[in-house]
Amino acid sequence: MANYIVKSNLRPFIFLTHSLKIMRKIVYSLALVSIAFSSLFSQEEDEKKGHFSGNFQIDAQTYMEDTITGADKAPEIMLMNSYANLRYTYGKLTAGLRFESYLNTLQGISNAYDGTGIPYKFFNYKSDELEFTVGNFYEQFGSGMSLRAYEDKTLGIDNAFEGVLVRHNPHKGIYLKGLVGKQRLFFDLGPGIVRGADAEIQLNEAFKLDSVETQITLGGSFVSRYQADRNPILKLPENVAIMATRLSVQRGGFSIVSEYGYKINDPSADNLNNYQPGQAIMSDISFTKGTFGMVVGGKWLNNMSFRSSRSAQNNDLMLNYLPAISKNHIYSLPAMYPYATQLNGEAGIKAEIFYRLKPKTLLGGKYGTLITLNYSRVQTIDTTNLPMLDSIRPHWNRYETSFLSIGDERLYEDISIDIQKKLSKRVKSFFSLQYSAYNRQYIEGKDGMIEAFIFVGDMTFSLKPKHALRAELQFLSTKQDYGDWVTAALEYTVSPHWFVALVDQYNFGNSDSDKQLHYYMVRTGYTKGANRIQIGYGRQRQGVICIGGVCRMVPASTGFNISISSTF
Amino acid sequence: MKTNTILLTILIALLGIGFNACDKIEGNPYETIQDTGTTIDGDTVKRVLLIEFTGHRCTNCPQAHQQLQILSETYGERIIPIAIHSGYYSDTTTTYPTNYTTPFGDNLTTLLNIDLYPRGVVGSLNKDAQKPLAEWAEAVAIEKDIPTTMAINIESSIENNTVISKATITNTKPEIALNDLKLYAVLVEDSVVSAQLNNGQLITDYVHNHVVRHGFTSHLGEPFVLNSESKFIYNFPVAIHSSWRAKKLSVVVFVTSEENKIIQAAYKHIE
Numbered sequence: 001m002a003n004y005i006v007k008s009n010l011r012p013f014i015f016l017t018h019s020l021k022i023m024r025k026i027v028y029s030l031a032l033v034s035i036a037f038s039s040l041f042s043q044e045e046d047e048k049k050g051h052f053s054g055n056f057q058i059d060a061q062t063y064m065e066d067t068i069t070g071a072d073k074a075p076e077i078m079l080m081n082s083y084a085n086l087r088y089t090y091g092k093l094t095a096g097l098r099f100e101s102y103l104n105t106l107q108g109i110s111n112a113y114d115g116t117g118i119p120y121k122f123f124n125y126k127s128d129e130l131e132f133t134v135g136n137f138y139e140q141f142g143s144g145m146s147l148r149a150y151e152d153k154t155l156g157i158d159n160a161f162e163g164v165l166v167r168h169n170p171h172k173g174i175y176l177k178g179l180v181g182k183q184r185l186f187f188d189l190g191p192g193i194v195r196g197a198d199a200e201i202q203l204n205e206a207f208k209l210d211s212v213e214t215q216i217t218l219g220g221s222f223v224s225r226y227q228a229d230r231n232p233i234l235k236l237p238e239n240v241a242i243m244a245t246r247l248s249v250q251r252g253g254f255s256i257v258s259e260y261g262y263k264i265n266d267p268s269a270d271n272l273n274n275y276q277p278g279q280a281i282m283s284d285i286s287f288t289k290g291t292f293g294m295v296v297g298g299k300w301l302n303n304m305s306f307r308s309s310r311s312a313q314n315n316d317l318m319l320n321y322l323p324a325i326s327k328n329h330i331y332s333l334p335a336m337y338p339y340a341t342q343l344n345g346e347a348g349i350k351a352e353i354f355y356r357l358k359p360k361t362l363l364g365g366k367y368g369t370l371i372t373l374n375y376s377r378v379q380t381i382d383t384t385n386l387p388m389l390d391s392i393r394p395h396w397n398r399y400e401t402s403f404l405s406i407g408d409e410r411l412y413e414d415i416s417i418d419i420q421k422k423l424s425k426r427v428k429s430f431f432s433l434q435y436s437a438y439n440r441q442y443i444e445g446k447d448g449m450i451e452a453f454i455f456v457g458d459m460t461f462s463l464k465p466k467h468a469l470r471a472e473l474q475f476l477s478t479k480q481d482y483g484d485w486v487t488a489a490l491e492y493t494v495s496p497h498w499f500v501a502l503v504d505q506y507n508f509g510n511s512d513s514d515k516q517l518h519y520y521m522v523r524t525g526y527t528k529g530a531n532r533i534q535i536g537y538g539r540q541r542q543g544v545i546c547i548g549g550v551c552r553m554v555p556a557s558t559g560f561n562i563s564i565s566s567t568f
Numbered sequence: 569m570k571t572n573t574i575l576l577t578i579l580i581a582l583l584g585i586g587f588n589a590c591d592k593i594e595g596n597p598y599e600t601i602q603d604t605g606t607t608i609d610g611d612t613v614k615r616v617l618l619i620e621f622t623g624h625r626c627t628n629c630p631q632a633h634q635q636l637q638i639l640s641e642t643y644g645e646r647i648i649p650i651a652i653h654s655g656y657y658s659d660t661t662t663t664y665p666t667n668y669t670t671p672f673g674d675n676l677t678t679l680l681n682i683d684l685y686p687r688g689v690v691g692s693l694n695k696d697a698q699k700p701l702a703e704w705a706e707a708v709a710i711e712k713d714i715p716t717t718m719a720i721n722i723e724s725s726i727e728n729n730t731v732i733s734k735a736t737i738t739n740t741k742p743e744i745a746l747n748d749l750k751l752y753a754v755l756v757e758d759s760v761v762s763a764q765l766n767n768g769q770l771i772t773d774y775v776h777n778h779v780v781r782h783g784f785t786s787h788l789g790e791p792f793v794l795n796s797e798s799k800f801i802y803n804f805p806v807a808i809h810s811s812w813r814a815k816k817l818s819v820v821v822f823v824t825s826e827e828n829k830i831i832q833a834a835y836k837h838i839e
Contacts, residue, residue, distance in 0.1 A: 224590060232709040233599050233642055237591035265593050269702035272631045275597060311702040313684060389596070392637040396597050442768060445627045445657065 050090030055567040057153075058082040061106055062559035068517060069539055071556040072107075079106045081113075081153070097121035108554040109156035110314070112186040119187055120160055131167040136160045139179055141198040141221035144321030145261040145280060146244040146306075149183065157315045159308075160184045161194065173205025183308045183317050190317040192308035196223040217248040225308050225319065234273065240266045242278075242306050242320065253293075258283040261320075263306055267396075269313050270305035271344055276397040278303035280322060281404075291356035298349050299325045300404050302381055305343035325350045326376040326414050331456050332505065333474040333487055337438035338544055339378065339412040347406045348378035367422035375415045380407030380442070410449075413437040426463075432456040440481075452478040466495045477509070484509025500524040505541060530567040535560070603643055603712070612719050612740050616711045617822045617833035618649045618704065619689040620778070621682045623657025624664045630766040632686035632701050633777070639708055646712055648835045650756055650820055651778040652676060657685050663770065666762040672754060672783025679787055693828040717741040720834035724819045726808070731755065731838055733784070735802045735821045742798040748826045750789030753804050755782040758816045781817075782806055789824060814838070 059081050063074035080103050087096035098120035102113040122135035138160055141147040151158040163181020170176065177198040182189040200219040204212055222243045229236040244261035263278035280301035287294050299322070306320040322341045325348040329335040354372040357364030382405035386395035416434035423429055434454040440447040455475045462468050472489040486508060491501040505519040521538030542556040620636060622629040636649045653668035654677040660667050681695045688699045690707040699707050717740050724733040735753060739746055757779050764774030784804035792800045802821075808814055822833035 230706045230709070232601060232603075233638055233705045235593055235597040235599060237593050239591045241590040264590060267597075267702070269700040272628060273702060275593060311700050313700055389598070392634050392641070393598055394631075394634060396593075445625060445765065 050088055052086065052088050053568065054084060054086040054096075055565070056082075056084040057563070057565045059106065059561070059563045061557065061561040063107060063557055064559045066539065066556070066558035069519070069541070069556045069558060071539070071558045074104075074107065076104055079104050081106050081109070083153070092126050094124040094126070095122065105156075107557055110186070110316075113156065115187055117187045119158070119184055129169050133165040134163075136162050136184070137165045137179075137181075139165060139177070139196075140321075141177070141196065141223070142200075142219050142244055142246045143257075143259050143282060144323075145246075145259050145282065145304075146221040146242045146320055147194075147196050147198075147223045148319075148321035150321075155315060157318075158184055159316075159318055162189060163194075171206060173202040173207075175200045175202075183319070185309075185312075185317055190308045190312065192225045192227040192310075192317070194223065194225050194308050194319065197221065214249065214251040216250075219246040219248075220244065223306075223319065225306075227308075227310060234267065236267060236310070237265050240264060240306075240310075253288040255286050256283070261304065263304060266303075266306065266310065268305060268307065268310040270307070271303055272398070273396075274303055274344075274398045276303060276399075278306075279403060280304045282322070291358065292354070294351070294353045296349075296351045297325060300347045300381070301341075301343070302345045302401055303343075325378060326412055327352075327374045327416065331432070331458075331472075331474055331487075333476040333485055334416070334432070334434050334436070334454050334456060336476060336485070336543065337436055337440075337450055337452060337481075339414075339438065340443075342378075342380075342411060342443065345381040345383070345401070345407075346378050346411060347381050347404070348376065348412075350374075350376040365421065365423075370418075370420040372418040372420075373416070374418070376413070377410070378412040380409040380411060381405050382407045409439065409442055410437065411439045411442055426461060428460045430456070430458040447481060450478060450480040452476050468493045468495070482507055482510050482515070497526055497528060498524070503538070507541075532563075532565050534563045537561070598638075601642060603646065612716055612832075613646065614712055614714060614716045615645065615833045615835070616643070616647050616690065616708050617820075617830050618647060618708060619676070620649055620651045621654060621677060621685055621687040621689070621698075622651050623653055623655060623685055624666070624668070624762065624764045624774075624776075625659065625661075626657035626685040627765045627768055628701075629657070629686045630764060630771075630774070632688070632704075635701055635704055636778075639705060643708065643712065645835070647708055648820055648822075648833045649778045650754060650780050651776070652780050655682065655685060664763045664765075666760075668760075668776070668779055668781075670780055670783060672785075672787050673780050675787035692830055693824055716832045717744050718746065718823060718832040720821050720823065720832055722819055722821055722834050722836035724836050724838045726814055726838060729808050730805050731808060731814075731817065731819070732805045733803070733819045733836075733838075735804070735819075735834070737792070737794070737800040737802070737823060739794055739798040742794075746794070746825050746831070748791075748824075749793065749800075750791050750824045751785060751800070751802055751821065752787075752789045752824070753784035753802070753819065753821045754780045755784065755806060755812075756818050756820055757781050757812055758818070760816070781809070781812055 060078055062078045063072065065071065065073035083098055083100045085096065085098045087094060097118050099118050101116040103116065105111045105113045120136040122133055122137055124133045125131065138149045138151065139147065149159050149161050151160065161179060161181035161183055163179060165179040168176045179196050181194055182192065183194065198219065198221040200217060203216040203218065204210055222241065224239055224241040226239050229238050242261060242263040244259055246259035249256045259282050261280045265275040265277060267273035267275050282299045284295060284297040301322060304322060307317040308319050309317045322343065324339050324341050326339045352372065352374045354370060357369040357371065359366060359368040363369065381401050383399040383401045385399045386397055388394055414434065414436045416432055418430070418432045420430050436452050438450045440450050457473045458470065460468055460470045470491040474487040476485040478484065485505060487503065487505045489501060489503040491499060493499040501523045503521045507515065507517050510516045519539040519541045521536060523534060523536035525532060525534035537560045540554065540557045543554050618636065620632060622632060639647050640649065652673035654673045658669050680689060680693065680698055682698060686701055688701070688704045689697050690699060690704065691697050691711050719738045719740055721736040722733060724731060735751065737751065758777045760776040760779055761773050762776065764771050766774065784806065790802065794800050818835060818837045820833065820835050822830055825831045
């Protein structure tokens with residue numbers, strides 16, 4: 001892989017020349033693969049027509065100095081992230097690769113990506129019973145508690161494996177997986193070797209109980225990481241394992257999904273060389289009947305960070321995934337204080353109830369109304385510090401805790417009510433009220449507890465066929481941090497091709513009058529078929545974005561941006 | 569189908585072998601080694617500089633201070649720690665009123681792109697030399713075994729409330745060329761008592777050590793060439809600030825060579 005890497009700070013026109021060379025390599029490689037496929041497997045008459053598919057994306061932004069917001073100018077003026085996936089399928093065989101280019105990386109995503117290369121390439125064979133992949137692949141065992149390799153370009157996460165993956169279906173309802181590999185670390189690989197296996201049995205399928213209404217699925221996984229011990233002052237475990245077992249029961253509209261995981265001693269940068277084993281349990285119970293539905297869930301974990309390098313931090317080399325129990329917010333102000341799972345320990349609960357009031361009723365109105373209530377709360381776990389071994393050596397287990405214990409400190413709380421209602425044939429509305437409390441002191445080590453009340457109103461008006469206007473108003477009130485905010489947005493859409501949007505976020509409640517700023521943005525986009533282009537200009541406030549409970553800091557910025565995407 | 573089952577059985581067996589190597593560390597994992605080397609001043613025993621980036625509002629930083637103490641106990645004078653307080657976690661508030669930041673520290677923090685705390689820099693003044701706490705011990709162990717031909721001798725005294733220091737840099741093997749040399753010198757203070765956040769708890773009388781109080785050179789160092797005797801002499805005075813305690817002050821000098829590699833360091837407590 002290293003052969004393809006070109007670390008560079010070159011200007012875009014130089015990049016284009018270089019990109020052409022790399023693209024030439026890609027085309028040659030794929031051509032060779034396609035020729036090889038054609039000659040080797042031409043006997044498969046019914047499947048001999050291979051085909052290419054793929055997608056392309058480019059996101060570029062200029063960064064100008066903005067003394068008002070504190071946004072920095074980029075020395076390169078413009079930064080760009082881009083990638084293209086190419087895939088060739090021929091019968092049971094698939095080969096593909098992804099070209100990536102970060103010249104240089106957009107702010108907010110690690111600049112360790114700077115450069116271009118082909119970090120993802122694979123060859124896959126899939127028959128009815130056996131599937132294998134050599135090269136790069138993503139994989140998830142169960143909910144991801146023991147293993148999840150995935151990518152999220154928005155967060156700058158890509159922890160794909162490079163190695164071998166085998167999936168086997170020896171009997172109906174029985175699914176086995178095994179993998180060995182190393183994880184991607186920017187344009188390189190992490191130091192740890194990962195071995196993993198997962199088994200899942202769908203009892204109804206396996207024992208031909210298709211007529212039984214209750215569907216039961218059992219699963220178990222085991223993942224082990226090897227990393228050499230070169231630490232002169234600590235005896236470190238070179239092979240660290242995590243194991244998880246899961247259960248899913250479904251009957252009609254009722255379901256239970258639960259997973260329990262256990263990790264042996266794994267001293268690391270995340271837990272400051274804590275040797276005690278980790279444990280986690282996550283359970284969700286859901287019920288739906290007619291227009292009513294509810295989900296209640298709980299999560300408890302202690303010391304469950306697991307990476308393929310014990311010294312990795314941030315979003316690097318994560319091997320497992322424990323999603324946040326809090327609600328995922330779509331609008332910008334409710335998402336201003338997002339919560340990410342505290343991998344060293346937390347205990348949380350959540351509940352969501354939704355009910356659709358029927359149309360043509362007193363409360364439901366002519367078109368019906370959807371009401372959703374959501375609550376989540378996360379606490380620390382209860383711990384007792386163990387005494388120091390001497391004046392400088394902490395106890396190797398750091399503290400004691402008991403399974404499912406709950407500590408006194410509130411880490412996060414969120415309660416909201418959402419109402420979604422179609423007011424007339426041409427008007428749709430959404431309203432939300434929310435209270436959230438975010439313990440920034442505990443999580444980020446600063447600013448105490450932030451409590452906020454938030455309102456969101458969103459109306460869409462169908463003005464005439466294919467023409468719609470969406471108006472959005474958000475308000476956040478807090479006595480902490482930067483004080484009160486209001487966001488107003490207008491978006492005009494001419495389906496299916498055009499849209500134009502104006503957004504202004506105003507920090508009118510900032511205690512420093514010089515920082516009562518407008519963060520404005522204007523955007524327009526054009527879509528035709530599978531191709532889309534969007535351009536914009538404006539200010540971006542400093543903040544945190546989280547997806548699935550994994551977060552990254554976004555610095556303040558001012559400038560133009562352009563995004564082009566295409567699938568084929 | 570049969571072939572597939574055999575293949576998978578083999579794979580599972582291989583994985584089983586791998587999983588059996590699951591290392592459970594029983595009891596105390598601390599190693600009891602000592603590798604303090606000689607303590608003769610000005611010789612060419614390699615001394616490893618560990619630049620710690622820290623802050624009094626950084627809740628995990630005291631864990632790093634403990635790690636430094638363990639490393640100092642293990643390697644004695646072969647390790648020279650200096651603590652740079654910088655970044656958000658070093659901002660002063662009513663609870664944390666002491667300002668430990670310096671232009672030298674702030675500029676070095678920017679140069680090395682330090683954005684996580686605690687962080688340690690070992691071996692070179694490059695961005696990729698920054699290490700999380702979990703890698704400090706390994707980095708020091710590797711670095712101390714890299715030989716050097718450079719000797720640094722520091723003389724330091726106090727006259728008229730001014731620290732007067734002189735560093736003599738010698739290449740003990742002139743036949744080995746040393747290029748692109750730069751000298752860095754800082755003043756550090758030990759046993760400074762003030763507030764520190766520690767694992768979520770405020771410690772009002774925390775003892776801060778190796779605190780960089782002043783940079784005699786800029787964060788980019790002082791370029792120099794060795795004379796015909798393969799020596800370079802650098803004099804650097806500074807008036808003692810009212811908040812510094814003279815008895816707790818020391819001078820640290822280190823030298824980088826090509827690619828900003830730190831090839832030697834020295835420490836001198838001011839008598």
